[in-house]
Amino acid sequence: MYEVAITGIGIVSCLGNDTNRVSASLRSGQSGIVVDEKRTELGFRSPLTGAVRDFNPTDYLSRKRRKTMPDFAIQTYAAVVEALTMSGLCEDEIQTRETGLIFGCDSSCRAAVEQVALLRKHGESKSIGSGLVFRSMNSNITMNLNTILKTRGACWTISSACSSGGHAIGQAADLITLGRQQRVICGGAQEINWECMCSFDALGAFSTCTEEPTSASRPFDANRDGLVPSGGAAAVVLERYDLAKQRGVKILGKIAAYEFSSDGDHISAPSNDGLRTTMQKALARAHLQPADIDYICAHATSTMVGDSVEAQSISRVFGPQTPWVSSLKGMTGHELWMAGASSVVYSVIMAREGFIAKNLNFETPDTESEKLNIVTETIQRSPETIMCNAAGFGGTNSCLILRFDE
Numbered sequence: 001m002y003e004v005a006i007t008g009i010g011i012v013s014c015l016g017n018d019t020n021r022v023s024a025s026l027r028s029g030q031s032g033i034v035v036d037e038k039r040t041e042l043g044f045r046s047p048l049t050g051a052v053r054d055f056n057p058t059d060y061l062s063r064k065r066r067k068t069m070p071d072f073a074i075q076t077y078a079a080v081v082e083a084l085t086m087s088g089l090c091e092d093e094i095q096t097r098e099t100g101l102i103f104g105c106d107s108s109c110r111a112a113v114e115q116v117a118l119l120r121k122h123g124e125s126k127s128i129g130s131g132l133v134f135r136s137m138n139s140n141i142t143m144n145l146n147t148i149l150k151t152r153g154a155c156w157t158i159s160s161a162c163s164s165g166g167h168a169i170g171q172a173a174d175l176i177t178l179g180r181q182q183r184v185i186c187g188g189a190q191e192i193n194w195e196c197m198c199s200f201d202a203l204g205a206f207s208t209c210t211e212e213p214t215s216a217s218r219p220f221d222a223n224r225d226g227l228v229p230s231g232g233a234a235a236v237v238l239e240r241y242d243l244a245k246q247r248g249v250k251i252l253g254k255i256a257a258y259e260f261s262s263d264g265d266h267i268s269a270p271s272n273d274g275l276r277t278t279m280q281k282a283l284a285r286a287h288l289q290p291a292d293i294d295y296i297c298a299h300a301t302s303t304m305v306g307d308s309v310e311a312q313s314i315s316r317v318f319g320p321q322t323p324w325v326s327s328l329k330g331m332t333g334h335e336l337w338m339a340g341a342s343s344v345v346y347s348v349i350m351a352r353e354g355f356i357a358k359n360l361n362f363e364t365p366d367t368e369s370e371k372l373n374i375v376t377e378t379i380q381r382s383p384e385t386i387m388c389n390a391a392g393f394g395g396t397n398s399c400l401i402l403r404f405d406e
Contacts, residue, residue, distance in 0.1 A: 004173045004255040005244040006402070008089075008237030009345045010082030010187075012075040014050035014230050014332055018082055023349045026357040027378055031214035031331045033228050039194050039201075046206035048216050050230025050333035052192060065148065068134035070108055072189045072233055073141045079235035080145060080185055087237040088249045089183070091150075100154030100181045102172045103141045104164025104188035106337045109196035111135035141189055153181050159337075161392025162299075163260075164188055165234060166340020170258030170400055172238050183239040188341030190231030197229050203268075205303060217334075218361040219300035219327035220307050220369035227301040230333030234342040252348050256385070256401040257286035263395025269305055275389060275397045276313035282387065282399040283317075290318045293401070294383035295356055297343045299391050300327035301334040310389065311368035324383070326375040330360030340390030340398050347386045351404040354382045 011018065014032025015025035025032070032050050039047035057066055057074040060081070066074060084094065093099065115132040119125055134140055139157040146155045154175060158168045165188020172184035200206070207226040209216040218224040244251060259282040263271035283290060296314060300307040307327075314322055328346055329335075335342050350356055356379040365374070384405050390398040 002177055002179060003241035004176045005239050005241040006236060006252040006254065006348060007239050007244050007249050008083035008087030009252065009348050010079035010235040011232070011342065011345045012052060012055060012079050013232035013335065013342060014052055017055050017078070019349055023353055025331065026328070026346060026349060027355055029331065029358050029360050029378065031360060032230070033213045033216060033333050035210055035213050036194065042194065044198065044201045045204065046201055046208050046226070048207055048210060048213055048228045049192065050228065050335070052232050067131040069144050070111055070135045070140060070191060072191045072231060073144055076103065076141050076187070076189045076233035076235065077145060077148065079187065079233045083185070083235040083237045088247065089237070095150040095152065097152045098182035099151045100172065100175060100184040101142045101145050101151050102154055102156060102158065102168045102184055102186045104158045104160070104166070104168035104337055104341060105138055105141055106159040106161055106164050107191065107196055108136050108138055108140055109191060110193050113195045151185070154184060160396045161394055162334070162336050163340050163390040163392040163396045163398040164337040165342065166388065166390035166398030166400060167260060169236055169341055169344055170260065170398060173255040173258050176238055176240055182243055183237065185235065185237055187233065187235040188338035189233040190336045190338040192231035200229065207302065215361050217302045217330050219298065219302045219329050219359055220311060220365070220372065220374055221362050222364040222366040224302045224304065224307065227303055228333035230335045232335065232338060234338050234345045236341065236344055252352060254403040256403040257282045259285055259399045261397045265395055268393055270309045270391055271395060272309060272312065274395055275310060275391055276316050278397040278399040279313065279317045279387065279389070282401050286401045288385070288401065293323045293385050293387050295386045296323050296325045297347050297386060297388045298325050298327040299339065299389040301329055308366065308368045311372055315368070315371040322371070322373045324356055324375050324379065325372045326357060326359035328357055330362065340388070343388040343390065344400060344402065347388055347402055351382055351386060355380050356383055
């Protein structure tokens, strides 16, 4: 059994298009949430969204490469390039059967909409073109990155709703722990366009606080009224710890444990014991006690039921003295399929740069969140052990524990 090192991270999100800009946003509590006028025009109940700004796909890939890649796959490539540069891996180490690709992604909606529109417009299928076939597949990230990076190990996409990114990183770590791969490039991505959000908007799960967009996402706050959708891409380079040490690369942290569970209950409402069980299993696998966790990067998305269930689960696991807790979705909105991966990237940034980001817009606790030690102002200290939670539709749960004790 091998230890797993984190040697590179990369990010494109509504907080910035690289780790430096995202770090500055996290430290200062800067929100990336805006009102999308197109959604207002189309009749959305909520036009709120996280917005990736100033990202130009032509800066990263040729037109030929972009033909088979939706925007979020190109954003993933940009995040991966940043992570690989940080890791210092050379082409010979990347282009091997010992290097894999695992990403979390559960939709590629716009491409499907575009191909149907072309068929209806022209009355025949040959006008659709070959690129849309690949852009419309959930696995578009890994299939495209595999051909660009020329990795030859694991290559697949995990689709498990909003825990997809967490499970992708966890499974990547497991492959390394078991000696199946020496390194894995992993993470998660989420498309941010209105097409993929219209049916979600119909559920009435989104915040309608449009007067102050940056105050709309309120995880754990008693006055929360729904989530704000967001997206982008998050990438992590994992390696066998002993090989990373031999290379002399800077170790950013370790994956101390990964655990999972499913509720076996409601398709959209979380159970009262699924995430709790996952956190307990992760602590046991890492050989840690609850008091050993310095900080919980919570999943809380600013929904009434989801936040209450997670708060209750945390207090049941950790007792009256919980670690510091914050949900960064007050700044980012809910990044859906990438959320479990972006929480890892955000956590690495905070641990390496010496702060814990606040739970933006948390003003009034409810009966469950009042039991938590919620971060209301940026804390200027480095957490050494972080727990990252993720949960998704269908009752799927992911928990990762990260160590930063070197």
